[in-house]
Amino acid sequence: MVNEPVTTRYYNFVVDELSGAPDGVEKRMLVVNGLFPGPTIEANTGDRIIVNVTNNMVNATTVHWHGLYQNGTNYYDGSDAVTQCGIPPGEWMLYNFTVDDYMGSTWWHAHTETQYTDGIVGALIVHSKEEDVPTYDEDLVLQLSDLYHGFSPDILEYYFTPGGIDGTPGNEPVPDGGTINGVGQYGSYNSSFFNVTLEPNKTYRLRLVNTGSFVAMDFSVDNHVLTVIEADGTAVEPFQVSSVSLAVAQRYSVLLTTNQTADAYWMRAALDQTAFTYNNPGVQVEIRGVVRYGVNDDAMPDIALLDNPPNLPSGSPGSMDTSQLVPVGGGPAPEPDLNVYFEISMQYPDGADYYSHYLAFINSTSWAPLNGTSSLFSHLGSHTPTGSADIDNSQLLTTINEISTVELIIDNLDDGDHPFHLHGYKFWVLGGGSGRYQGQSVNNTAPMLRDTTVIPEYSWVILRFVADNPGYWPFHCHIQWHMAAGMLFQFNVLPSKSAEFDIPQYMIDQCSR
Ligand SMILES: [Cu+2]
Structure with a gap:
């Protein structure tokens, strides 16, 4: 292809x-x-x-x-x-x-x-x-996801329980399980597994994607070491790991070489239980699949190994640490022209009462979707540098009128991790640490370049991107419950250019229906 x-x-x-x-x-x-x-x-x-x-x-x-x-x-x-x-x-x-x-x-x-x-x-x-990755024989997409038996609008309502789930404001709904390429297990309800038959002595590129809504997934294949070669569309200097943890919306490509004893092996996608804030009886915390080679298409791994994963030989690499990620050909990020500061929190809104629930705030703004229009459409045809005036106070916008390198300093004041995603760009991850940012220095030798990064609880992070792509670009937490609670803001980049977009009229007409 x-x-x-x-x-x-x-x-x-x-x-x-x-x-x-x-x-x-x-x-x-x-x-x-x-x-x-x-x-x-x-x-x-x-x-x-x-x-x-x-x-x-x-x-x-x-x-x-x-x-x-x-x-x-x-x-x-x-x-x-x-x-x-x-x-x-x-x-x-x-x-x-x-x-x-x-x-x-x-x-x-x-x-x-x-x-x-x-x-x-x-x-x-x-x-x-042109992609700077090692050669491989075939590739295979593996979509890992948490799973909820309820319908998401109902789960969201549960998340928004006045006073919080279990009486604790901000508790997120705990998933019921998960899936690998759409197949999961739940107690005795399902005994089928996503499974794939490979050829022996070949190198496969497993393209891992966390398509889930809340929890990180930890991926591994029994008896096999994996080589990380790509993250979020950035080729990285290859390094070996025993497992890879993916926050929601993140992607990693890992190489798997089918050079062990011909057999069937369990692949595992474990839900990150540290994100669970209460007990959900029956939750399936590890989703299993099967990789086999050199054996029949219906061969299954030893069932006894399901709950007793074999150890890798001593001296094998450990689980992935994101500080190991170095872009191939990477170098320093450009120096910033513009610094913007953001503070993330989850709290009760002003005037909260008995019926209120936590909302997400970025710089005191909790995002709510505009009704009957969009940020871009309400700005259309307006050549004023800040866009039109009808953007209301549920919208936090940073307007960038000229191509600039933007540095984001973000303090996460919340007790949860937030995997943030920027649309339309990749950003450099210059550094981060616990507590508030207080001028700590960062290492700008060859920072990772990606589009989704975790801002851990009670910590700061510094990101940079070159704002040269016109339009309204959300920067938001990818946890679906948090985005629905308002954890989103927007960059309005080069408004004089976006004002001249040739947008199909029917798209604008769809706003009024
Ligand atoms: Cu979040």
Whole structure:
């Protein structure tokens, strides 16, 4: 595929509500083309992708192409109330964009309320001959996710229980389990496993994506060491690990060499239980799959090993530490032209009463989606540098009028980890530490460049990006409950350019339906 000439790739996505049982327990789902996960999009760097999304659900929807730059096509970024209005029920929309110079592993998902929690997710793989990764024989996408038996609007309501779940403000709903490529286990409900038969003595690139809503997933394959080669579309200096932890929305490519005894082996995706704030009886904390080679297609690993994973030989590498990530050919991030400071907190809103619940605040602003318009549309045609005046006080905007290197200093005052994602860009992760930022120095030798990074509880982080891509770009926590509670702000980059976007009229008309 990577040798094909640049082309346009067409996809039809039909979004429906149906019931499914990924882990054996019947539940309400929202899915694309009847599939969970949805279709994988595969393209080469430079290709154009056209996706016709038809909405057969009862609520409006959008689809976001995570990690892609959408340079010049901010209106196809798919962020509800930021770059477009939702596609109304019964209507369709054509997303039409190039993948620019993106390369690597990413995904697409609904970006309206908490819809992707219910199943509107899929992988998006961009191949490139220019990608600086070691050679491998084949690749395999593994989508790891937490799973909830409830329907996400109901779970959100539970999260918003006055006073908090179990009487503790801010407690997040604990998942019931999880899935690997749409297959999970739950007690005795399901005895099937995602499984794959490989060939012996080959090197496979496993493209791991956390398509989940809340918890990090720790991935490993029994008896095998993994070599990390890519994170969030950035090729990294290869290093070996025993397991990889992925926060929601993060991606890692790891090489797996099928050079152990011909057999079937368990692969494991363990939910990060440190995020659980109360007991959810029956929760399946480790999701299992099967990798086999040199044996029959129906061979299964020893069931006795399920709960007794074998140890790797002594001297084997340990689990991945994100400080080991160094971009191939990486160097210092440019010095900033502009510094912006953000403070994240979860707290009761002003005037809270007995019926109130925690909201998320960034610099005292709790985001709520605009109604009947989007940040971009309400600014359309306005050439004023700050955009139009009707952006209300639920919107925290940083306007950048000229191409600039922006440094973000972020203090997380909350007791939870927040995996933050910036649309339209990758940022350099210059450093971080516990407590508030108080002028500590950072190491700018070859910082990691990615699009989703965890800001741990009670800690600070410093990020930089070159703001040269026009449009309204959300920067938000990818935990679905936190985003729904308002943990999102926006960069309004080069408004004089975005004011001249040629946005299809029907997209604007969809705001009034
Ligand atoms: Cu969060």
